[in-house]
Amino acid sequence: MKYYSLNHNAPKVSFQEAVIQGLASDKGLYFPESITPLDPSFFDKIESLSHEHIAFEAIKQFVGDEIPADKLKEIIADTLVFDFPVVKVEDGIYSLELFHGPTMAFKDVGARFMSRCLGYFNKDKKDAKNTVLVATSGDTGGAVASGFLGVDGVDVVILYPSGKVSDIQEKQLTTLGQNIKALEVDGVFDDCQDMVKKAFLDDTLAHKNLTSANSINIARWLPQMFYFFFAYKALKSQNKPLVFSCPSGNFGNICAGIMTKKLGLPIEHFVASTNVNDTVPRFLENGKYDPKPSKATISNAMDVGNPSNFIRIQELYNNDLKAFEKDFSSYSYTDEETLEALKKIYNTDGYIAEPHGAVGYLGLKKELEKHPNAIGVFLETAHPIKFLDVVEPALGITLPIPAQIESVLDKEKVSVKIKTYEELKSFLG
Ligand SMILES: *Cc1c(COP(=O)(O)O)cnc(C)c1O
Secondary structure: OOOEEEEOOOOEEHHHHHHOOOOOOOOOOOEEOOOOOOOOHHOOOOOHHHHHOOOOOHHHHHHHHHOOOOHHHHHHHHHHHOOOEEEEEEEOOEEEOOOOOOEEEOOOHHHHHHHHHHHHHOOOOOOOOEEEEEEOOHHHHHHHHHHHHHOOOEEEEEEEEOOOHHHHHHHHHHHOOOOOOEEEEEOOOHHHHHHHHHHOHHHHHHHHOOOOOOOOOOOHHHHHHHHOOOOOOOOOOOOOOOEEEEOOOOOOHHHHHHHHHHHOOOEEEEEEOOOOOOOHHHHHOOOOOOOOOOOOOOOOHHHHOOOHHHHHHHOOOOOOHHHHHHHHHEEEHHHHHHHHHHHHHHHOOHHHHOHHHHHHHHHHHHOOOOOOOOOOEEEEOOOOOHHHHHHHHHHOOOOOOHHHHHHOOOOOOEEEEEOOHHHHHHHHH
């Protein structure tokens, strides 16, 4: 499979090159040259297939022959080491729980898949190691650290703002050791992000083979398709149209969902639910794409002012806004509305959500008014414990600490403090 740059000013590349480069040389996102729908018989018997089998069918055309089928199956088996329950919350409303992985965030799947692809591509290289460089405001870093731990041929350097991530998040970043290094930046998230961007443009660091591990990377983005197939498998027997609501920040997850529709998965409608960082909902209202600097909210993994993957969604619809609006809506919610929803879901349904899931729930409820016969699924993208400082006071409860989290809490934090880009550069060497 070949990938082209959405800026149309860089050569086409293979899956392998796209994964290793992350972004094209013209700074465009990579996009697959073709998307071939799966055979209808696959959907007819999907309930009898294993998650691993479904994932293999979903992704194999995007990998092509660059990873042999047996090896790709191994990578998938090693990625899907936890469950994806579809939990009934209310009549006609389900939560697709994506937080049962090692760091209890949905980014675990993409991070595990990408790391194993990179490991495979590096298997015969002795000295051309890749360095994955990421800036994190909290959640991404932990999933990347855990996903890449011990993967041969890949070093991981994570930058996080000192004192600005939760204790749990900091432990997830700083206690693993081996090929994972944490840099504690004296500054805010934007400072970390700026340093990472500068490093990618710095020719004197070319020998480090830097790559990113956020959803611009196709190997982090594409495996997120699996979730939608798994939810369909679980709900198919109800024989009703399906509406999915994704709490959206960089719009990678929802874009992967729309890809599954192009592959033939019968999904009636998608909702991108956002916090007050509402660039896409405003675009759908007035047709103007007008990104703004991000605002801090209680659903902070979605504090994105200019969602990178939106351009991929537009490409999926050939920039035809009418066709797009038929399949897709986007609504935005304030922190007050999010807290009200959290309480409502707990008090009337007995379900403990967290702020991102609650935003997804709100968008789903609104869209379902237009689809009276449908059942709705919102994606619950993190375990409530990851946002305990919001969830516990809002609901007046104390959450038990899950084993995955407990196991890092008493490990020793190891980080290197830096303040300037020069310090990052000398660290990378
Ligand atoms: C990253 C993240 C999101 C947003 O996902 P996108 O693919 O960037 O839209 C939502 N919730 C949580 C908890 C996240 O970590």
